[in-house]
Amino acid sequence: DAGITQSPRYKITETGRQVTLMCHQTWSHSYMFWYRQDLGHGLRLIYYSAAADITDKGEVPDGYVVSRSKTENFPLTLESATRSQTSVYFCASSGHGWVYEQYFGPGTRLTVT
Amino acid sequence: GESVGLHLPTLSVQEGDNSIINCAYSNSASDYFIWYKQESGKGPQFIIDIRSNMDKRQGQRVTVLLNKTVKHLSLQIAATQPGDSAVYFCAEKSSSNTGKLIFGQGTTLQVKP
Numbered sequence: 665d666a667g668i669t670q671s672p673r674y675k676i677t678e679t680g681r682q683v684t685l686m687c688h689q690t691w692s693h694s695y696m697f698w699y700r701q702d703l704g705h706g707l708r709l710i711y712y713s714a715a716a717d718i719t720d721k722g723e724v725p726d727g728y729v730v731s732r733s734k735t736e737n738f739p740l741t742l743e744s745a746t747r748s749q750t751s752v753y754f755c756a757s758s759g760h761g762w763v764y765e766q767y768f769g770p771g772t773r774l775t776v777t
Numbered sequence: 778g779e780s781v782g783l784h785l786p787t788l789s790v791q792e793g794d795n796s797i798i799n800c801a802y803s804n805s806a807s808d809y810f811i812w813y814k815q816e817s818g819k820g821p822q823f824i825i826d827i828r829s830n831m832d833k834r835q836g837q838r839v840t841v842l843l844n845k846t847v848k849h850l851s852l853q854i855a856a857t858q859p860g861d862s863a864v865y866f867c868a869e870k871s872s873s874n875t876g877k878l879i880f881g882q883g884t885t886l887q888v889k890p
Contacts (some may be wrong), residue, residue, distance in 0.1 A: 695876040706820070706866065707880040714876060724878070754820050764809055764870045764878060768820030 667691075669753050670769040683742045685772050687755030693749055695758040696738040697766060698722075699732065700751040707754065713738055745776045786890065787888040796857045798884045800850040800867035809870040812841060812852045816863045824852070824865075854886075862888045 668689040674766075677683050687696065698710040709722030711730040719730050727749060729741045738757075742749055752773050756766040794796045802810070806816045808829040813821035827841045827850075834841050840853040850867050864883045871877040 697877075706882040711875060713878060714877070720875070736779050737783060756820075758876055764876065765811060765823050766878060768813075768822070771818075 666753060668757055668767055668769040670772050672751075672772060673770065674773050674776060676775045677745050679746060680744050683745050683774065685694075685740045685742075685753055685755075685774070687738045687740070687757075687769060688772075689736055689757045689767075691756035691757065691759070691767075692735055693759050693767075694735075695766075696732065697756040697758075698728070698738065698740045699754045700724065700749075701754060701755065701771075702751050710740065742774075745774075747776050750774060751775045782875055785873060786882070787887065788886045789889060790851040790857050791889050792794070792859060793859060794890075796886060797878055798850075798852045798854075798865050798886065800843065800852075800870050800881055802850060802867075805845070805848060807869045810840075810841070810843065810850050811868045812850075813868060813880075814861075814863045815866065818835070821866060822879045830861050857886075857888050859888050 671686045694715050697712045699707045701707050709723050710728050711722050713719045713732045716732050716735050719732055725773055729743055732738050752771050754771045755769040758766045811826045812824040814824050815821045825836045825839050825841050826845050830844055838855045842851045854861055864885050865882045866883045868878040871879055
């Protein structure tokens with residue numbers, strides 16, 4: 665199906681483990697984004713990418729790593745998960761620099777125990 | 778720094794009434810704004826956008842008003858329905874022209890039958 669998908673939808677992991685959240689979009693959008701959503705904080709940008717092999721930090725990048733070897737994929741890795749990274753993670757994409765409407769995936773609910 | 782905020786965290790309205798959700802922004806140079814709707818357990822969904830060269834834009838049952846003088850944005854929903862119950866976010870294009878959006882905290886709209 666066309667659109668933007670995230671996997672897994674739910675994940676429980678232990679403190680210290682590495683976790684990778686996947687994001688895939690079928691629109692060939694240039695821009696992709698990772699947000700986390702916590703109560704009281706709204707959507708906070710973790711990392712974003714303007715194109716393949718171009719990534720940059722957002723508001724809360726510490727503890728996360730991203731890569732973008734292909735336009736359609738933008739995985740987010742928690743290198744050593746901490747309880748403070750328990751959150752709902754959303755991936756989004758948008759077409760071009762002058763088109764700012766972002767399309768969001770369904771989210772991944774991550775719990776770090 | 779840049780910030781986008783909402784006046785009311787929760788709005789409760791009767792089914793059939795009109796709803797008005799407000800948003801204040803701080804960057805007077807912002808030239809593009811979006812309203813998103815987020816239903817429980819889902820990712821944010823685009824509702825309507827407006828550029829700074831406009832004061833008003835209408836969609837289906839929704840109207841966005843922009844008052845640049847006081848840096849205020851509002852979303853009006855006509856004949857509010859139970860399906861409109863959700864969290865509504867305003868977002869502002871980042872001045873850095875990197876494709877980023879700055880999101881407000883969100884307002885919960887509750888529609889009473």
